[in-house]
Amino acid sequence: MLAFMQLIFRYGFFKIQNIPLALADWQYGLLILSTVLIAAGGYVINNIFDQHTDVINKPKTVIVGKDISEIQAYNLYIGLTVTGVAIGFYISNVIVKPGFASIFILVAATLYLYATSLKQMMLIGNIIVALLLSFSVIIIGIFDLYPATGLDNQQQMGLFFSILLDYAIFAFMINLLREIVKDIEDTDGDYNQGMNTLPIAIGKSRTGKIVFGLSFIPLFFILFYINKYLFELLFVTLYLLLFVVGPLIFFTVKVWTAKTKKEFHFLSILLKCILLFGILSVVVISLNIKYNA
Template sequence: MLALTQLVFHFLFFKNQQDLPLALADWQFILLVIATVTIAAGGYVINNIMDQETDGFSKPNNVIVGKHISEGMAYNIYVALNIIGVGIGFYLANIIQKPSFSAVFIVVAATLYLYATNLKQNLLVGNIIVALLVAFSIILVGIFDLYPATYEGNREQMGLIFSILLDYALFAFIINFIREIVKDIEDMDGDYNSGMSTLPIVLGKDRTSKLVFGLTLIPIALLIFYVNKNLSDIQWVMYYALLFVLGPLLYFLIKIWGASTKKDFNHLSLILKLVMLFGILSIVVITLNMKGNA
């Protein structure tokens, strides 16, 4: 989904903006996607290494490390993925003549390591970090593709495009933050046995579910406001947003109130993943509408 988001913005949205200069050639942008995905995959691997005990209790059928591959092999894969991601990031930062930007990839890789080994055990800290990193993967497109190509003559156009990126990043942050809490409820028993301090362990499953209900009102309100302000004159985009993004969110809101079983929360986590997917694909609908009106 990270890769899809970045590819959609570069190849569909940016490419269909009139006279929009981009800092990265298509093949270079694909390298940026590979760097993003490999570092994210490295974070996934180190998280699986550290979660062997928890996963063995809460989802034994999905255990990979220690069951399908050895812990030593997993560490080797983790190191290799990060070397690839950081190496590509260093190369791209020099391509756009911003060598200091390579630090972004090092910081993200280090944050994912700290998340897996320590930070996720702290109340809400892990949830916020994961949501921030997902949102940052969208902003990263602007940092490497737009910012280096910005000059005085196109600053207004670039600012508008970047503001759209930030809108999507904010939406991605909120949805992923809520989803991380839902996943914590789903994995509550395993996390408790591992001595973790997640929100459902501190507040209880029922109170956390009600809190998630309240939090979900935020993206619903923001989406209604955004559609009314920016998309009301673009009917097809407005209908898409209401049906495929707002609709599943309202369904989630109804279901979370009475959710109680592990299966319920797994289903709700999937619904939020679909909301993210449809949210990403909305940029395709917007781009097609722009081409149709050109």
């Protein structure tokens, strides 16, 4: 999903708009690889510390301690993270901004802290994961737009960066909902491990009602955005109403009555689909603008 999002923004948006970009295609590929490797490292370290929880929550998908040993998992984590940070260091030097390498180190460190301690703090872990996903959108602007910005195109590049920021906000809101829904789904295993997630603190039912209330924020955000910026683009408006707004309304309705683990699992997948279709809308916007449909 991370790689797909980053590919979509470059080849489904920036390239179509024909704007100057700082990275060559193969260098942009390395940026994606760096992001994916660091995220994969975070996934591995999270699985290492979640072994006992996953045995209860996801017994069929347990890998660490079953398919590979804990030592092998630690070696894999170190290899993925170090390689990802090293590539990030190279890309930072390519754009003559060596200080930007600290971004990759900070992200890797945050993922480690999340797995070891932050995820056990009520809502803090959810917010961190949602922020990291949204940052994977912003990082495109930092490494591909910002270095190519000069006095002659500052206004144009600022507009594209603001669009990236809008999508990052959308990704944050949807992923925050998904993280809380996953906590509801995983309540039993998390409770046995002494974690302090929101559904453990206030109960599944109340947490579901909070998610219901929070789901109106991205819903109104998208409707406002369509009305203010996209209403004249017919195909974009129809696409967003059918593939983002409609499913989000369906999610809002279903989360109010959801009770079982199976129902919350379905809602988690639904949010991932909404995020995917939301990101794909940037291609629809580009084509709609280009062909003035």
